[in-house]
Amino acid sequence: MSKQLLPDFPPSPLDSYRNLASFDWRKLKLFIEPAEIVEYKNEIVELLKGNPAFHPKKLETLDDVRRDASIKMHEGFYLQEFKYLGMLDNVRKMHAFNEIIVLWDTSFSVKNSINNAMYPIVIRALGTKKHIGMIVKVLQGEHFGCFCLTEIGHGSDTKRMRTRATYDKESKGFIMHTPDFEAAKCWAGLLGQTATHAIVYAQLYTPDGTCHGLHQFVVQIRDIETLQPLPGITVGDMGPKIGLNGIDNGFLLFNNVHVSKDALLNKNVDVTEEGVYVISLKDPSKRFGASLAAISEGRLNITNLCSAYLIQGITIAVRYAAVRKQFGPNDDEEISIFEYQTHQHRLLPYLAGAFTFKFFSSHICLEQYTNYVNTMNGEQRKDAVDYGFEMHGISSACKPVISWFLMEALNEFRQACAGHGYLKAAGIGELRNDADANCTYEGENHVLNQQTSNWLLKFWPQILEGKIIKGPMESIDYLSRGKEILADKFAVDSVEHIVRPEYILRMYKWLVVYLLKSSYEKYERSLKESNDAFWAKNNNQVYYARSLSVAYINHYMLHVFLKRINEAEDPKVRNVLERLFALYGLFTLERSLGHLYKGGFFVGEKPATLIQDAVLKLCEDLKNDAVSLIDCIAPDDFLINSFMGKSDGKVYEHLQNELMGGEGNMSKPNWWKEVLHSKL
Template structure:
């Protein structure tokens, strides 16, 4: 069925490479996505094509028009979900597929929908109780528009430092919300700038003069019928950003603003009418962690969003590279720029990274949603705490690594398309700006990734005891053999030897074990020397704990990729995926870990370094003829791609001509032309 759904591309310039491919791109697409998901993707596109708001064009929009279209798209997306077309629970593998496709089509409205509607709902569902059910109903039917307010002007990652307060008034049975100053203003909340009528606000709860820590409150912001702010609330928009301007990020301050006692989301803690604080979690640190648990969903989703942006950029740049010709062995013949070694080295390693991380997302996002379902359906499951901690550690590492990796990929794609890549109609500039936010929100990357290292370092005492290490997702199980792994060394002598999956997995396991040992020993020495534990951890990041986290996540990426390769339906697909696996692994060694391998004694002399370089060049050359077919297998439809350089038909120059000639400025005279022609009059007036 799916083979029939996957139509052949129109004949064109890209046929030169499509005929050279060593595998059938349709078989690879079906293998990666399944027939059901191929049909599901087409279903989404067919539905969205009906709406003019989703028909993209390259004409400039005003700031206000950008906001209007994004808001309408977000409402359309909500209605589609309500009609169950995007009901994802029966097959959780639809989640990463739908998220990737939607951010490729309309990132602003998709993220707006996610961080306002979905995040508001999930917060009420996970932190509220039956008394908040009406808020869920009103949000679902559009009676109220919600948003999520955590970050403050002066505090982001350090949530314990938040300064907005909610003080209980026993006489009126209300909470009084206050922002001490502008630094305590809630900010960057998606949807708060213009549309939200209610917010899930995290504030420091004060009862009988005592602080009880950060809690979440449902705070009415604007009249839902007029969108006029209520007295006591100062609310507005953050202003124009470098990207994602369809999202109305806003700020809010409160001055003696009163809300009902029942508006406290009370699953983790409640206040009785008489002003007594009650909670099922006595440890305030655990209560704080539980109240912020739903943030992992954003980090998991951002990892997938980043790879969605990267795939779109790589599709554009690699298809363009297959069409664009420059120079050649003689004056009569020019060759596609994809034939040049430098161009292959610029793009193909990034393609390998995108495919590997995409495979990881197709596993990890469903695994996260399974965990979320289990917390609701099987709350007494004894594995839940450890699963949650491991998922938190992984999401804290994969989100930064994916954001950084795709940031570099998208920028290289922009440059690899030359001057044409700088056109808005190329579609890469907006991708670059949209992905830029992935390196910051839901946890600034350099701060966030420390959570992964902190989790890993807790295993070191077990390693020293030669104890068995077992985690629910099995990501750290190999640490059971850490002492044995640390006694190994590099023994490959050829490119084929280095490219072996067994050799590469062993190298990454050695890197993780070596950095874990070094990080823990350095931390222990610092503390023994009298350094405060806070500064000891802080001064142990660069080259050690941070690189430990990166290597651990990369090992997990590679491990998942190997599991998928084992299931490949034929030898041709296995071969090309193994090359992708090896290229990602080896290029990442070059980018991140060479110093560690030599410093720790895993390798000596020039052989490893030389083999890494030779292998990268060879793998890029081996994958060159398959590059177009590889992007064909993972590319979004042309409707989502929306690029004059990357369309599946390869007709770059015809599309460029149309875009340039039909541009708002292409053949027009500027409205201010008289100012430029009447020079003397213009100069005289300027002097006056």
């Protein structure tokens, strides 16, 4: 069965490394994804191959790019049917579908995520039965939805957003108004040219002039037959960007537009016909917590997208490194650049990161998809508030850490592939441009980090009081032993010991608790000195709270990875995964040496030396496995989009085809007369 599903690769320049692998790549592949998911992905790829609308095209203008993305959205609805078929029974297929379309076309993937995930999820989570029809319309392709939170003058500072929705007793509806251009909604994907409806975040005012804060409204903005803006609505496109130009990001202004009372998503709050504001959840923190899981969806989708990008990039870089030869120990022998220690260190920690993120994103997205499906079925978690806060903390930390790591990796891959990597056909440059947006949208990374650290800081007093700390996602449970963990000291004397997964997690636990204590105490000192909570919190980020958020999520990702490793039955599969775990854990832990020494966990030069020696040894040990590890996670060649990264390893043959077949590559320019010294 496995050979039929996963046939042998044809003879290839990559065979010299494939033959050295310490494990059976098919067993690892089927451990990462069960056979039914591998088969399902293959079916999706075949569907893409079979429809000309989904094939790569040369797109000259911004309008061409937008048109192509929009046609894919239209044609993609038969893929959506494929996606949603049986989704209630197998949320893994939803995740598998999203992994494929991210690699096939990122712009379509993001548009799909906005239209078919974020938009309906927020409506279902915060709306009531009367809003269900809106979800059906968008999933059937009759409506296109977008998500309008950010304004021209304010992005992360949601409290100061100024779009208004004032309840009008006479018309029994709301008057939506944008006071000036700085209050215009902006950057919303699909808003620029295609969205017919929008979830708009606006300050809700009752007739007595009271502002009740930011609320969500579902508003029709364009005619569904003509796509013309409705009266009183100004909507436009943000224009060309440095990447992701298939997404029509737009801006939106209202000029005293009347909308129905039903536009308010009223699960937790409502306004009576007489204009009285009513709250169903009296506790503001519970009301806030219940809504957090829904708005975490976008950040988790970005996490999945970044994981797929990293897999794409590391596939290109590793396969090229295995084929490319430079220099050697003598004049008769030229060796692969992958044999050099510097090249191993440049690539293999990012390969380890790719596996860590893949297991983590699968875990966290499946958790969220399951919650989504249950919510769509009307089921409410008993721990919805705690789940919302913890999922918000996780998503606000993982999105920054993974997107930063990705950008760092793609820059390294581009340089590691040297001159050939600078070609557009190498695929890394456009990947890097598209990936850059992940650091900004769905929350600027530093602001998100601060949201996670603010949540974590609340636990330090509980640690001091000896309270039990427990979360639905198990990301904070070890904090209950915070005082015991903080008393720990470095206690190993060999590379063999320091690479053990349990000890790496032990070091990370100490780091998180130390940073939690240090950040809390720094905040308290600043608060005492300034008596200003705002500045005390903001002056607590560099070296403290920001590092806390990063350490917390790295520990949790490794915790999730190790749980999955422990499910492996094949000892060789387990062994190679443990080495990947150790490499990512120690590579990222090395960046916190200052904290580990400052807090007294490390003393003397030995701990740092052991970490560095272990990283280099792990790189050396994983070098022969790298190509086969890539084979386990690499996308189909149809999705690679690089002459360097295909599974046949024929880098130079593909490059020759690119150079010889490139438009204009073999002809003189049409302006040749203008550059001659003598005019003909």
